[in-house]
Amino acid sequence: MEMQKTYNPKDFEDRLYSEWMEKNYFRAEADPSKIPFTIVIPPPNITGQLHLGHALDNTIIDALIRFKRMQGYSALYLPGCDHASIATEVKIVEEMKKEGLTKKDVGREGFLKRAWAWKEKYGGRIVEQMKKMGVSCDWSRLAFTMDENCSRAVREVFVNLYEKGLIYRGDRIINWCPGCKTALSDAEVEYSEDASYFWHLKYPVKDSDECIVVATTRPETMLGDTAVAVNPKDKRYEHMVGKTLVLPLVGREIPVIADEYVDMEFGSGAVKITPAHDPNDFEVGLRHDLPVIRVMNDDGSMNENAGEAYKGLDRFAAREKIVEDLKACGALVKIEPHAHNVGHCYRCKSTVEPIVSKQWFVKMAPLAKPAIDAVARNKIKFTPERFSKIYFNWMEGIKDWCISRQLWWGHRIPVWYCQNCGEMIVSKTDPSECPHCGSRDLKQDEDVLDTWFSSALWPFSTLGYPEKTEDYAYFYPTDVLSCGYDIIFFWVARMIFSGIEHTGKVPFRDVLLHGIVRDEQGRKMSKSLGNGIDPLEVIDEYGADSLRFSLITGVAPGNDSRYSRGKVESARNFMNKIWNASRFVLMNAEGVKIPPMGDIKLASADKWIISRLESCIKEVTLNMGKFELGIAAGALYDFLWSDFCDWYIELCKSSLYGEDQAKKAATLSVLCFVLENALKLLHPFVPFITEEIYRNIPGTKGSIMVSDFPRYNSKLSYKKEAKAFEPVMDVIKCVRNMKTSVNCPPSKKVKLYIAAQNKRILSANSGAIAKLAGASEIEFIESAAALSEKTLSQVTETCTVFVPLGELVDIDKERDRLTKELERVVGEISRADGKLHNRGFVDKAPKNLVDAERAKLEKFIEMKEKIEKQLKNL
RNA sequence: GGGGACGUAGCUCAGUUGGUUAGAGCGCAUGCUUGACAUGCAUGAGGUCAUAGGUUCGAGCCCUACCGCCCCCACCA
Numbered sequence: 001m002e003m004q005k006t007y008n009p010k011d012f013e014d015r016l017y018s019e020w021m022e023k024n025y026f027r028a029e030a031d032p033s034k035i036p037f038t039i040v041i042p043p044p045n046i047t048g049q050l051h052l053g054h055a056l057d058n059t060i061i062d063a064l065i066r067f068k069r070m071q072g073y074s075a076l077y078l079p080g081c082d083h084a085s086i087a088t089e090v091k092i093v094e095e096m097k098k099e100g101l102t103k104k105d106v107g108r109e110g111f112l113k114r115a116w117a118w119k120e121k122y123g124g125r126i127v128e129q130m131k132k133m134g135v136s137c138d139w140s141r142l143a144f145t146m147d148e149n150c151s152r153a154v155r156e157v158f159v160n161l162y163e164k165g166l167i168y169r170g171d172r173i174i175n176w177c178p179g180c181k182t183a184l185s186d187a188e189v190e191y192s193e194d195a196s197y198f199w200h201l202k203y204p205v206k207d208s209d210e211c212i213v214v215a216t217t218r219p220e221t222m223l224g225d226t227a228v229a230v231n232p233k234d235k236r237y238e239h240m241v242g243k244t245l246v247l248p249l250v251g252r253e254i255p256v257i258a259d260e261y262v263d264m265e266f267g268s269g270a271v272k273i274t275p276a277h278d279p280n281d282f283e284v285g286l287r288h289d290l291p292v293i294r295v296m297n298d299d300g301s302m303n304e305n306a307g308e309a310y311k312g313l314d315r316f317a318a319r320e321k322i323v324e325d326l327k328a329c330g331a332l333v334k335i336e337p338h339a340h341n342v343g344h345c346y347r348c349k350s351t352v353e354p355i356v357s358k359q360w361f362v363k364m365a366p367l368a369k370p371a372i373d374a375v376a377r378n379k380i381k382f383t384p385e386r387f388s389k390i391y392f393n394w395m396e397g398i399k400d401w402c403i404s405r406q407l408w409w410g411h412r413i414p415v416w417y418c419q420n421c422g423e424m425i426v427s428k429t430d431p432s433e434c435p436h437c438g439s440r441d442l443k444q445d446e447d448v449l450d451t452w453f454s455s456a457l458w459p460f461s462t463l464g465y466p467e468k469t470e471d472y473a474y475f476y477p478t479d480v481l482s483c484g485y486d487i488i489f490f491w492v493a494r495m496i497f498s499g500i501e502h503t504g505k506v507p508f509r510d511v512l513l514h515g516i517v518r519d520e521q522g523r524k525m526s527k528s529l530g531n532g533i534d535p536l537e538v539i540d541e542y543g544a545d546s547l548r549f550s551l552i553t554g555v556a557p558g559n560d561s562r563y564s565r566g567k568v569e570s571a572r573n574f575m576n577k578i579w580n581a582s583r584f585v586l587m588n589a590e591g592v593k594i595p596p597m598g599d600i601k602l603a604s605a606d607k608w609i610i611s612r613l614e615s616c617i618k619e620v621t622l623n624m625g626k627f628e629l630g631i632a633a634g635a636l637y638d639f640l641w642s643d644f645c646d647w648y649i650e651l652c653k654s655s656l657y658g659e660d661q662a663k664k665a666a667t668l669s670v671l672c673f674v675l676e677n678a679l680k681l682l683h684p685f686v687p688f689i690t691e692e693i694y695r696n697i698p699g700t701k702g703s704i705m706v707s708d709f710p711r712y713n714s715k716l717s718y719k720k721e722a723k724a725f726e727p728v729m730d731v732i733k734c735v736r737n738m739k740t741s742v743n744c745p746p747s748k749k750v751k752l753y754i755a756a757q758n759k760r761i762l763s764a765n766s767g768a769i770a771k772l773a774g775a776s777e778i779e780f781i782e783s784a785a786a787l788s789e790k791t792l793s794q795v796t797e798t799c800t801v802f803v804p805l806g807e808l809v810d811i812d813k814e815r816d817r818l819t820k821e822l823e824r825v826v827g828e829i830s831r832a833d834g835k836l837h838n839r840g841f842v843d844k845a846p847k848n849l850v851d852a853e854r855a856k857l858e859k860f861i862e863m864k865e866k867i868e869k870q871l872k873n874l
Numbered sequence: 875g876g877g878g879a880c881g882u883a884g885c886u887c888a889g890u891u892g893g894u895u896a897g898a899g900c901g902c903a904u905g906c907u908u909g910a911c912a913u914g915c916a917u918g919a920g921g922u923c924a925u926a927g928g929u930u931c932g933a934g935c936c937c938u939a940c941c942g943c944c945c946c947c948a949c950c951a
Contacts (some may be wrong), residue, residue, distance in 0.1 A: 005910085006911080007911090074884065143879035150921085191947090191948090196888090216951065218951090261951095262951085263951085265950090266950050267950075267951065268951095270951090271950085272951070273951090274951095280949095386932065387878090387879070389925045390878065390946070390947085393876085393877065393947070429906095485946095488946095489947090493886090493898090520886090522886095553887095553888095553898095553899085554887050554888060555888090556887090560880095560944095560945090561886090562886065564886075564899055566885095566899085567886080567899080569913075570899055570900070573913040575910095576912065577913080577914085579913095580910040580911035581910065581936065583911080584911080586910095598949065626890075630887095631889090633890075634898075637899090638898080645911085645922090646915085649913095657909080736916060737917065737918090739917085741917085743904080743905075744905095745905065746906060746908070746916060746917085747908055748877095772908095796951090824895085835932080838932085839931075840930085840931025840932080842931080844930090844931050845932075849894085849932095850946070852893095852894065856895095
């Protein structure tokens with residue numbers, strides 16, 4: 001094969017992906033002879049296109065899946081999308097607005113038609129993007145939260161929960177988004193501190209000169225006040241309890257009540273109670289049987305209960321007018337600046353209003369308990385572990401989950417109301433008549449379910465639940481759930497309690513959380529900042545492998561990371577390095593009959609690289625198991641670039657360019673062996689380049705995707721041999737160093753004298769040393785005494801290397817260098833000596849460490865003597 | 875109010891159960907058209923591991939305190 005001089009991913013990425021698809025490699029079978037390994041995708045919203053967060057999701061998951069697949073598991077990466085009820089609906093409404101249309105104009109049916117068209121368009125686009133990333137999803141199982149299976153699961157679950165009494169309908173205070181005109185769950189509200197005010201209002205006591213001062217951050221809600229509460233222990237207000245106040249502007253008479261909820265220390269110690277518009281007030285209202293007066297419409301405007309003066313005004317306009325009016329009638333005591341946490345809709349950012357409303361809820365306490373236990377008893381493990389604490393924290397304080405949404409796009413609530421007798425029918429299938437009165441006049445609940453209600457079922461609804469399908473039996477429970485830590489509450493926690501409740505099993509054993517991909521300056525990527533990065537553009541410029549590698553290297557689980565072009569470039573450079581190293585091997589291998597590794601006698605350098613390879617295999621495998629993908633990728637980077645390219649390939653050149661054909665063939669055998677294994681280790685991270693090269697390595701068959709992942713082989717670990725080889729590299733480094741220190745160009749050939757205890761390994765590699773160090777000749781001597789000419793010299797752990805001084809050398813410079821080196825060695829000696837004179841260390845530290853320290857000390861003392869001799873010689 | 879991180883080279887970050895002389899990438903300096911690669915090669919400079927104590931034979935790592943920065947949750951009207 002003809003390989004291009006530089007790595008060009010466009011030449012092969014798309015081609016290889018199509019081939020993988022054609023050959024059906026992504027397909028996971030329920031094969032009883034294999035062990036299943038399943039990961040379901042965190043389904044991207046169909047609202048738009050993928051961003052770098054999705055790219056990270058996919059890279060991590062695909063790396064795990066490919067790794068397991070190569071290890072022989074039946075590895076299923078189940079892809080799909082989320083209908084994203086509210087988010088998508090917001091988008092479609094925006095889109096319609098451009099055409100001058102509203103939801104009302106097109107009607108429910110027309111709206112849903114648009115929504116499905118949207119899904120086709122954007123869902124399809126997301127699939128294409130994922131393919132560009134190289135992910136090995138089983139596309140035959142592509143799922144969607146609103147497809148038939150998932151919808152059936154939603155109904156099954158809803159009805160089961162309802163029948164168990166875990167779903168109920170009731171009037172409660174919920175978070176209302178006036179922008180989206182729907183209820184939200186607690187999790188869907190984002191709080192941010194806004195500069196606001198405290199308005200202190202004076203409510204007069206009926207038929208008296210007395211009054212009570214209350215403070216509020218939302219003065220417009222005073223129109224719905226139905227009491228003022230004080231603490232029962234509060235002496236200041238003891239006499240007021242039970243009295244009647246006259247609500248300013250409204251004229252309604254409201255009682256003064258006593259309730260523990262009121263904090264005597266805070267403000268005036270008296271609180272206006274608006275049960276319809278505040279969660280705490282609602283509770284107080286229940287305790288005291290207060291009327292609930294809602295003064296706001298669904299769109300945030302004031303309703304008829306607000307009175308003629310304010311009816312129809314937007315809440316913020318009403319606020320201003322009310323403050324004006326209160327001022328005018330003398331009820332406004334003062335205005336105080338106040339930083340206040342205000343809730344905003346996580347989709348449209350409107351200020352959320354707590355409003356009393358009839359909604360559907362999931363009773364959380366009974367579901368939370370087993371979900372907490374599962375993590376506490378290690379049936380589910382969070383990586384990093386610290387997130388389990390966050391999870392506990394949330395689960396333990398959880399409130400009932402408001403699941404109904406006043407939207408059209410989503411799973412319609414499977415509840416029907418008989419228009420004849422008022423019977424409520426909760427059913428898995430559409431009922432045709434009322435079981436109570438037989439009437440056929442049934443009307444389905446208008447609302448849809450929280451989008452997260454269906455995502456919570458994702459690990460099993462996508463596998464066939466509630467049917468007992470083959471897939472469900474084989475692939476469920478899934479193995480790893482990987483996503484960003486930002487959706488622990490929305491998604492992970494809810495999958496856990498749903499899985500346990502509906503399938504009787506935890507939905508996955510491991511939760512692997514990653515951080516947020518930020519921009520170069522560490523800011524979150526967002527539309528408003530315009531700092532988002534389109535993965536496709538990055539892929540277009542650098543290739544999918546470079547993007548994948550850059551996202552995964554140098555990143556620890558759960559930690560945020562920063563995206564930068566520089567990182568992708570450096571990943572791309574690494575790809576280029578792999579490409580060229582492979583090109584080198586393949587070019588040299590051309591036309592050569594390569595013997596199997598078993599048939600050749602390994603040279604010392606060969607054993608060294610094989611040893612390095614084996615420890616790399618060990619490290620990669622171990623770290624993949626611990627989900628430390630960054631460490632695994634880093635180990636591969638070092639192995640390939642430093643060990644393989646910078647050292648081994650360079651060491652090989654003397655035999656590759658030499659006359660000995662058998663030696664050349666043997667070297668190529670090792671080169672191919674190491675390259676092949678390195679590519680396999682890399683494949684989970686960078687699937688395309690590894691596949692493209694793998695096929696051209698002599699002796700390989702088929703696709704790397706379905707090859708066996710390397711296994712650590714202790715017979716090939718060659719620990720001793722690898723250690724024995726190090727002096728060769730030390731000598732080379734020494735000579736290079738000496739040359740640089742005297743500004744001698746590396747290409748200048750010099751004669752070397754080496755005094756070594758064990759010269760066998762060095763002489764066996766003298767060709768390589770000569771080539772890599774730039775030596776013209778190598779002579780072994782007993783000691784410096786044997787030298788008649790003046791030399792430059794450097795001491796390594798095992799030998800001393802001398803280079804004739806010649807006229808190149810700057811003696812002062814050399815003296816400085818030696819003096820510095822001497823200082824360092826003396827420092828080491830005193831450190832080691834101190835350690836060894838420390839009884840505690842000698843007695844308590846492990847023996848091998850103590851011995852190592854002794855050996856080190858000896859070595860340093862020896863080095864010191866040699867350096868001193870050299871200094872004298874100068 | 876409660877909880878969780880982070881602070882290591884100029885920048886971005888690794889550092890696995892405490893144990894060789896604390897690492898990498900980028901940047902910087904110097905020198906190299908060394909028959910795979912300038913998307914490269916070689917060599918080097920650069921760190922009181924935020925600060926102060928403590929535990930230990932031994933601390934970047936464990937404990938305490940403190941400073942700085944960030945995030946999450948809750949929310950007192």
